[in-house]
Amino acid sequence: MFKNSETINNYIKFLPFVKPYTLRALTALGLAIPIGCLDAVIALSLKPYMDIVMVEKTMQSPWYIPLLIVLFTSLQGLLNYISVYMNDWTTFKVTNDLKKALYDKLMHKSSVYFDTKTSGDTLKRFNNDADIACNGLLRSLKMIVSRFFSSISLIGVLIYNSWQLSIIAICILGLAIIPLSKVKNKIKSVTNKSESENAVIITSYNEVYNGSKVIKSYNLYNTQNLKFAKQLDNLFKLRIKITQKTGSVSPLMHVIVSVGIGLAIAYGSHLIQVGTISSGNFVSFITALIMLYTPIKGLGGNVKGMQTAILALERVLKNLNAKQYIVDMPDAVMFDNLDHNITFENVSFEYKKGTPVLKDINFTLNKGETIAFVGNSGGGKSTIVNLIPRFYKLKKGKIKIDDIDIKNYKIESLRDNISVVFQDNFLFVGTIKENILMGKINATKEELEAAIKNAYLDEFISTLKDGLDTQIGERGILLSGGQKQRIAIARAFLKDAPIIILDEATSALDNKAEAIVQKAIDNLMKDKTVFVIAHRLSTIKNADRIAVINEGELVELGTHDELMKIENGKYKSLYEMQFNKQEVLI
Secondary structure, rough: OHHHHHHHHHHHHHHHHHHHHHHHHHHHHHHHHHHHHHHHHHHHHHHHEEEHHHHHHHHOOHHHHHHHHHOOHHHHHHHHHHHHHOOOOHHHHHHHHHHHHHHHHHHHOOOHHHHHOOHHHHHHHHHHHHHHHHHHHHHHHHHHHHHHHHHHHHHHHHHHOOOOHHHHHHHHHHHHHHHHHHHHHHHHHHHHHHHHHHHHHHHHHHHHHOOOHHHHHHHOOOHHHHHHHHHHHHHHHHHHHHHHHHHHHHHHHHHHHHHHHHHHHHHHHHHHHOOOOHHHHHOOOOOHHHHHHHEEEEHHHHHHHHHHHHHHHHHHHHHHHHHOOOOHHHHOEEOOOOEEEEEEEEEEEEEEEEEEEEEEEEEEEEEOOEEEEEEEOOHHHHHHHHHOOOOOOOOEEEEEOOOOEEHHHHHHHHHOEEEEEEEEEEEEOOHHHHHHHHOOOOOOOHHHHHHHHHOOOHHHHHHHOHHHHEEEEEHHOOOHHHHHHHHHHHHHHHHOOOEEEEEEEOOOHHHEEEEHHHHHHHHOOOOOEEEEOOOOOHHOOOOEEEEEEOOOOOEEEEEEHHHHOOOOHHHHHHHHHHHHHHHHHH
């Protein structure tokens, strides 16, 4: 199993995470040596005891033998405690470091990753796998070292007592280990499928948590229970298959080991009769042999656990070594501010190969201007604005800021100069203040107060017992939609970026909340270059330009008045349809 080059490479790649804790790790492994070697003490001590007391029938046995057995066993127990403590300390530290690296890697994953992966799969690969890998591998290493030196010392006892019997024992030992080499390939694919199914189950828990109201309102209890039961059945079948593939190893090992002990007893009896070995030699040999073989009989389960840990480590290292989807160009420059304009030149994009979402989009937005995107749902409006901060890669064309392709700007500096207010803004667990300060961590008290005032949050905050220090719950669940939007706007105010993206920032709000949020947005847009997507066309009439996007194409571009003059125009049709609908509602 350990001859596999892939396994060895994984251990090598894993070493940098262990390196800061080398002393404790080596101490834990080093202590495993005497722990293993001390197994031989009991077996070795039985020879003089049997020869003097049991055979010669005399009580003048070495008095110190029982005492030494107690002493060495106690010492072994103490060393084992220290080793376990050191090993667990190292394991927890390494696991934390590994999770920190994975967490950072996850945050830098592209939007494509989050579009295609489930929450359960992400949690499994970026959190649970780290626990499985570290706990399994480090503990397995300690076990391997302990078992190795235990085996060496016990083999020494075997040879000391009878080299003839030792040949039989060692040959049987070799036969017993052969089946273990077959286990890895047997369970690798099934184990990976099992872990994937486990990720599906974690996703189901997340769906219940996030979609509890939908489940209640549509009475989906039976549907979800049946779906979950099916997932558990699939996981059960996979886990049983692993047991079937590895379970045969254990009885096979028992048979082989039993044959070895039987042969040793049969031939050992002959050696006693001919006077080659004493009864003490024989008892000491059999004791050492049983102590040697007993752990081997359970190695099938240990190999299963270690294989699971190795596969988890492979997945962890694959995630850590995965190339970033969007990275800085070698000669990338800093983007400090918008001086002139932003230009889209023949921009095309697709999420799935062969399914275009944007087709040859062309327009220029000058500094300080506002462009609004309207059109059919799914037409590509949000995709356009998501390309500006480089959330995705273009298929074709260029987006330029001040005549420089955005690919040639450092990503961090580009995003530092863009503020985005989404339709459903994500708020983090913590206080209102902490969420606003994410726009500018080191903001002054005056800057914070100005942002709150401009976002029309001051009156709301004044009604709260804890004010800015009010906890908002996970995803801001304790706040209304309008309150969450204004916190997001306040955050954008603090960032004070020259480019603003408003992606349907008021579409999920009622009329009253929208009116307040729209005032905050108007404040945010002052002296900025703005990209706005709005479902209510009345809110974008004053935009410098309005772009009509239909099925990925820019079909119309102009001011509100210019577009309204186009006979049978798309914008005019959308505007009149919405206006007439409002009249009917009134």
